[in-house]
Amino acid sequence: MPIGSSTLSVRPDTARRTGNGKPRRARAERFAPYILVAPAVLIIVALRLYPLVRGVNFSFTGDGVLNGQLVGLDNYMTLFDDPLFRQAMRNVALLVLLLPVAVAIPGLLATFIYLRVPGHRLYRVVYFFPAVLSPVIVGAIFNLLLAYGGPFNTLLGAIGLGPVDWLGDRRVAMFTVVGVHVWATFGMALVVFLAGFATLNSSLLDAARVDGASLAQEIWHVIIPGLARTIQFVFVTTMIGMLTAMFGLLFVMTNGGPEGSTYLPEYYIWIQQGQMNRPALASAASAVLFVVMLVVGLLQISVLRRSGRED
Amino acid sequence: MKQRALWSAVVVSGLALAGCGAASDSGSTSGDAEGGDGEGRLVVWDWKSGDESAATYIEQAKADFAEKHPNVEVEFVAQPFDQYYTLLGGAIQTGSGPDVILFNGGGQIRDRADSLVPLDDYLAEDQDRLAGWDAFTEDGQIYAAPVTLQGHPIYYNRALYEQAGLDPDNPAATWDEFVSNCESITDATGATCFALGNQEGIGIEFFLSALGSAVLSPQEYDDWIAGDRDWSSPNVKRIFELWTEVDDAGLNSEAPNSTAMFNDSFAIFQSGEASHVIGLMSDVGHWKDFSEFLGAENVGVMQAPVVEQGAAPNLPYDGGIGYAVAEWTSDPELAADLVRSLTSTAALEAFFADAGAIAADTTIDASSAGPSVATIIAELENGRPALHVALSSETLELMGRLSQQLLSGSATVDEAVEQLAASDQAG
Incomplete structure (x- = not known):
């Protein structure tokens, strides 16, 4: 509430000046804060709030012949009746469940780099490299690698394991895409972890070593507690990345298939708006995605606040 | 208090502005064209004009139009096909954008017919010369003029037939014979x-249309096209059973659910790793692409082998792509004239010669293009509209997903046709 608080701080000052008989200047000063915040407020209202309200408004209207007519909650009923949308929401839940893995991988690799395993400088560069590739390129590369007759399955065949249809089996495809997404993005989380390590008190680690702690004990009792805030931050950013940045990979690698098993809300919205010509239904799906993101965002704020209080 | 009042004002004005909203704009606004015979500008959206193979076609059409309207500027905007209908959806929502729009026939144009101008009066003279109007017709009115014909011939590799000791001039006429030829x-x-690619879920559409006429009786076929579709009839079920049987018998290339049709499955056929592929007639996945790899003399086109007694196999085809006029254009007559130029004989001849697309103009001579084209042209006369084109995009999307489930065994044919019937009746 920037407008309210600035008004309060200015008001006593304004009153005194008015008493001194300078009404014009006083009025200017009374409006000054409004004028100063006006650009920011206008931008937020015009480019954020207004489209948001319009979008929610659209979600209560119909498509096709019902275009522009209010249909109440029909679109939302259609959504939750649609097995495809339910699958998309289930996949969101799956992403949340896979989140610890997606955070643990860069965390563990950063720990090894921090503990200076042989070649750690090289690994630092190599791990970050995929983060600069666009999802489309990453998707195209893995399409080739993971093709049924592709090199990955040939490799598996060489060690006596049967070929896996990585992108064509509904039980496997979502894990494959998440795996590729983690591969492509963990470099960024790794950098954040390394930054966190820079603030870690190394004398604690030395003390643990003197006391004869094993590597596992060092990680569990010293490194993880010391990095609590960094870990929380990486959790939140990885979650947002998974929910909002996987469209490119899905588009290139699976088209939401096989059998709709890799649909995410974003992809569903795109299909309904672009391919099915049902913008109102897409608006309803967007509104649901917005609520999901709002919940994630509020959780994020509460987590960050709590970790801030600990300091 | 002041603060609360301000926020209420913001919210109320927001709602007031949004109160009369609609997800797509139904009102008409003026387009870019001005004046019928005066000066003006027409904007065309497509996904073709950027292709080298369409360059001469576009030039011919432009020249034809410039003769009639020398002062009107025509701008072609080539959009990426992947996002074409998404971008178009945006234009339709705002009620402004291109004056002339390229469409795929069938569901894509029918779903958007209320944003287009009926062209019956403007195109009356072209109706005999061009073929494939049905795919651009909704409720008896024509919304676009066909440029190419799109259909699904069964292409086969004549060289592989010879290597197996089979006669490439006499492909199988019945399904049992076909399967035994494949085994040889x-x-x-x-x-x-x-060669099957079903990652996008399009494989089933091609299969349904290419083999449908070999399963359904002519009466069932006509009823289907007319909108009277009995999904629980034994013959309709038979098509979907055939789809699973073909895969179970190992007749498909491996892992179809993770193979993209465009263009991985066509690449499998082109490299000689599969003997048949259900392809297209238009400008991709068609005789010209295949001929470049296999040689024109080795590419054959066969009629669908009869699966059920009483069926009369034919070549399934419709209008492939066609140009429509947006409802918001300021001078529909001028825009319709551009559509006529884009479907003139000279332009379409160029498109056939450069891109290999089977053009909608029945007066073009294509006799010199090899055996596969000769077969296609010969079959055009008895051809019927394709079965899948009659379905809505929702039903097609569902059918794509169900076809993947049928291949993986996670749905039965009965479940599939039941869901399809529900979707078809809802749409």
Whole structure:
């Protein structure tokens, strides 16, 4: 509430000046804060709030012949009746469940780099490299690698394991895409972890070593507690990345298939708006995605606040 | 108090502005064209004009239009096909954008017919010369003029037939014979019977249309096209059973659910790893692409082998792509004239020559283009609209997903046709 608080701080000052008989200047000063915040407020209202309200408004209207007519909650009923949308929401839940893995991988690799395993400088560069590739390129590369007759399955065949249809089996495809997404993005989380390590008190680690702690004990009792805030931050950013940045990979690698098993809300919205010509239904799906993101965002704020209080 | 009042004002004005909203704009606004015979500008949206193979076609059409309207500027905007209908959806929502729009026939144009101008009066003279109007017709009115014909011939590799000791001039006429030919080819050459890519869920559409006429009776076929579709009839079920049987019998190339039709499955056929592929007639996945790799003399087109007694196989085809006029254009007559230029004989001749697309103009001579084109042209006369084109985009999307489930075994044919019937009746 920037407008309210600035008004309060200015008001006593304004009153005194008015008493001194300078009404014009006083009025200017009374409006000054409004004028100063006006650009920011206008931008937020015009480019954020207004489209948001319009979008929610659209979600209560119909498509096709019902275009522009209010249909109440029909679109939302259609959504939750649609097995495809339910699958998309289930996949969101799956992403949340896979989140610890997606955070643990860069965390563990950063720990090894921090503990200076042989070649750690090289690994630092190599791990970050995929983060600069666009999802489309990453998707195209893995399409080739993971093709049924592709090199990955040939490799598996060489060690006596049967070929896996990585992108064509509904039980496997979502894990494959998440795996590729983690591969492509963990470099960024790794950098954040390394930054966190820079603030870690190394004398604690030395003390643990003197006391004869094993590597596992060092990680569990010293490194993880010391990095609590960094870990929380990486959790939140990885979650947002998974929910909002996987469209490119899905588009290139699976088209939401096989059998709709890799649909995410974003992809569903795109299909309904672009391919099915049902913008109102897409608006309803967007509104649901917005609520999901709002919940994630509020959780994020509460987590960050709590970790801030600990300091 | 002041603060609360301000926020209420913001919210109320927001709602007031949004109160009369609609997800797509139904009102009309003026387009870019001005004046019928005066000066002006027409904007065309497509996904073709950027292709080298369409360059001469576009030039011819532009020249034809410039003769009639020398002062009108025409701008072609080539959009990426992947996002074409998304971008178009945006234009339709705002009620402004291109004056002339390229469409795929069938569901894509029918779903958007209320944003287009009926062209019956403007195109009356072209109705005999061009073929494939049905795909651009909704409720008896024509919304676009066909440029190409799109259909689904069964292409086969004549060289593989010869290697297996079969006569490439006499492909199988019945399904049993076809399967036994495929087995001989696989034994002799290692090539699978069909190159299938179903990652996008389009494989089933091609399969349904290419083999449908070999399963359904002519009466059932007509009823289907007319909108009277009995999904629980034994013959309709038979098509979907055939789809699973073909895969179970190992006739398809491997892992179809993770193979993209465009263009991985066509690449399998082109490399001789499969003896048949259900392809297209238009400008991709068609005789010209295949001929470049296999040689025109080795590419054959066969009629669908009869699966059920009483069926009368034919070539399924419709209008492939066609140009429509947006409802918001300021001078529909001028825009319709551009559509006529884009479907003139000279322009379409160029498109056939450069891109290999089977053009909608029945007066073009294509006799010199090899055996596959000769077969296609010969079959055009008895051809019927394709079965899948009659379905809505929702039903097609569902059918794509169900076809993947049928291949993986996670749905039965009965479940599939039941869901399709529900979707078809809802749409």
